[in-house]
Amino acid sequence: MEIVKVTLYHIELPLLTPFITSYGAIKTKAFYLIEVENKLGNKGYGELEAFEIPDYTEETRETAGLILVNHLLPLIKGVIIEHPQEVRALLAPIRGNEMAKAALETAIWDLYGKEQNQSIQHLIGANRLRIPVGVSIGIQPSIEVLLQLVEGYVATGYQRVKLKIKPGFDQEPIAAVRKAFPELTLMADANSAYTKEDLPLLKALDKYDLAMIEQPFGFRDFVDHAWAQSQLKTRVCLDENIRCLGDVQLAHQLGSCQSINLKISRVGGLQEALEIVDYCQSHDILVWCGGMLEAGIGRAFNLALSSRDEFSFPGDISASNRYFAEDIIKTTFDLVEGEITVPSGDGIGVEVDWQVVNNYCLKQTDYVLID
Numbered sequence: 526m527e528i529v530k531v532t533l534y535h536i537e538l539p540l541l542t543p544f545i546t547s548y549g550a551i552k553t554k555a556f557y558l559i560e561v562e563n564k565l566g567n568k569g570y571g572e573l574e575a576f577e578i579p580d581y582t583e584e585t586r587e588t589a590g591l592i593l594v595n596h597l598l599p600l601i602k603g604v605i606i607e608h609p610q611e612v613r614a615l616l617a618p619i620r621g622n623e624m625a626k627a628a629l630e631t632a633i634w635d636l637y638g639k640e641q642n643q644s645i646q647h648l649i650g651a652n653r654l655r656i657p658v659g660v661s662i663g664i665q666p667s668i669e670v671l672l673q674l675v676e677g678y679v680a681t682g683y684q685r686v687k688l689k690i691k692p693g694f695d696q697e698p699i700a701a702v703r704k705a706f707p708e709l710t711l712m713a714d715a716n717s718a719y720t721k722e723d724l725p726l727l728k729a730l731d732k733y734d735l736a737m738i739e740q741p742f743g744f745r746d747f748v749d750h751a752w753a754q755s756q757l758k759t760r761v762c763l764d765e766n767i768r769c770l771g772d773v774q775l776a777h778q779l780g781s782c783q784s785i786n787l788k789i790s791r792v793g794g795l796q797e798a799l800e801i802v803d804y805c806q807s808h809d810i811l812v813w814c815g816g817m818l819e820a821g822i823g824r825a826f827n828l829a830l831s832s833r834d835e836f837s838f839p840g841d842i843s844a845s846n847r848y849f850a851e852d853i854i855k856t857t858f859d860l861v862e863g864e865i866t867v868p869s870g871d872g873i874g875v876e877v878d879w880q881v882v883n884n885y886c887l888k889q890t891d892y893v894l895i896d
């Protein structure tokens with residue numbers, strides 16, 4: 526295939542409730558929907574998931590959009606792409622900027638799947654029809670509110686609950702949720718809110734039988750995480766500082782974690798994600814699918830990836846109605862007995878709902894890649 530046109534749709538979908546982490550609050554899902562078009566006029570879609578503020582990783586929607594347009598598109602202009610696996614090497618001259626790369630790469634996977642009349646799920650060697658999922662819960666104003674929320678999600682069928690924590694909101698909420706739900710698969714995510722000095726605090730969480738604690742320390746740290754993992758009973762999971770397979774290898778060799786939160790966007794695309802899955806499988810690392818509050822296209826990619834057999838631990842892939850009143854695709858992802866059905870149509874297997882896109886699109890820009 527040859528990509529002859531790329532369109533970016535700047536979309537802002539309101540979130541039903543703000544999502545609050547140790548570092549800030551997200552009130553709307555602002556992103557680019559990216560459309561790639563081949564010579565026949567066939568189209569593929571991806572999402573650029575970088576947030577508005579560079580407080581999760583360094584990229585923002587705005588910087589990633591600029592990198593995509595000014596530096597990535599020229600690298601694919603005029604290139605015949607036989608398989609989406611080739612895209613990563615084409616984009617390699619540009620350092621970092623994983624979310625910009627993932628947006629383009631996933632859109633090309635979708636287009637390739639449509640050209641071949643095959644689902645992404647099938648293309649990546651996965652075949653599970655439904656996958657068990659979990660929910661990630663932001664920091665709440667009180668323990669009572671948190672308990673009510675957890676109760677609601679558990680009653681709805683979510684098979685695992687992740688609680689956001691920060692200094693001052695850790696022991697109490699975890700103790701309370703564990704007491705109310707003794708059997709629940711429960712974990713905590715600190716989004717880098719702690720330092721080495723806080724180890725006693727983290728050690729005190731060992732008694733709550735957490736499945737893991739995600740990213741307690743700095744977003745570029747491997748050494749302190751290794752030290753923490755050696756002191757803790759609870760598994761350490763890394764999120765923010767895993768940007769490529771090499772980071773997973775480094776973490777494994779140093780003993781920085783026993784689990785990886787894998788996000789397609791944070792590692793630069795589906796191909797890198799698949800190689801990370803293989804490495805984790807052969808090195809006894811528990812790999813599971815994380816989330817970026819994805820809208821429908823990104824969520825569909827997460828479902829496809831999670832339908833690989835290696836994903837036994839329920840990921841952060843909630844149903845559409847956990848975040849959105851309206852989504853940009855024609856189907857919704859519903860929770861049925863704690864599971865969500867993986868899309869099976871060609872490519873990513875879901876159709877863009879243009880009426881919704883038009884309602885929430887702030888700006889559309891076309892880039893023509895032929896002279």
Ligand SMILES: O=C(O)CCC(=O)c1ccccc1C(=O)O
Nearest residue numbers: 581661764815816817818819841
């Ligand atoms: O439901 C989701 O999409 C995952 C939510 C989540 O935990 C998260 C959301 C925004 C930024 C970072 C994170 C994270 O995994 O740390």
Ligand SMILES: [Mg+2]
Nearest residue numbers: 714739740764
């Ligand atoms: Mg996280």
